[in-house]
Amino acid sequence: MSQHISSERVLLSTSEAMRMSGLSREHIQRLLREGHIEGIKPGHDWLVYEDSLKAFLAQPRKPGPKGPRKKSSKSASEEKSANERA
Numbered sequence: 280m281s282q283h284i285s286s287e288r289v290l291l292s293t294s295e296a297m298r299m300s301g302l303s304r305e306h307i308q309r310l311l312r313e314g315h316i317e318g319i320k321p322g323h324d325w326l327v328y329e330d331s332l333k334a335f336l337a338q339p340r341k342p343g344p345k346g347p348r349k350k351s352s353k354s355a356s357e358e359k360s361a362n363e364r365a
Contacts, residue, residue, distance in 0.1 A: 290326040300336055310335065
């Protein structure tokens with residue numbers, strides 16, 4: 280259930296923010312801690328300002344997940360020769 284602390288800004292629970300954004304609870308909490316979205320933490324749980332979340336979601340993002348980095352062929356061959364010398 281959204282709450283009105285000030286007359287202008289609506290606060291959402293993290294569950295509501297998750298439903299609205301499609302992001303996980305952990306990701307929303309990280310965005311709050313890092314200051315990417317605004318909110319308050321009156322006790323144990325975060326409350327997210329709806330306007331801040333909507334503004335964040337409106338920003339363009341790079342598509343696709345970040346995967347593990349592959350070693351370049353040069354570093355792999357250097358590593359192999361270093362292991363052979365040892």
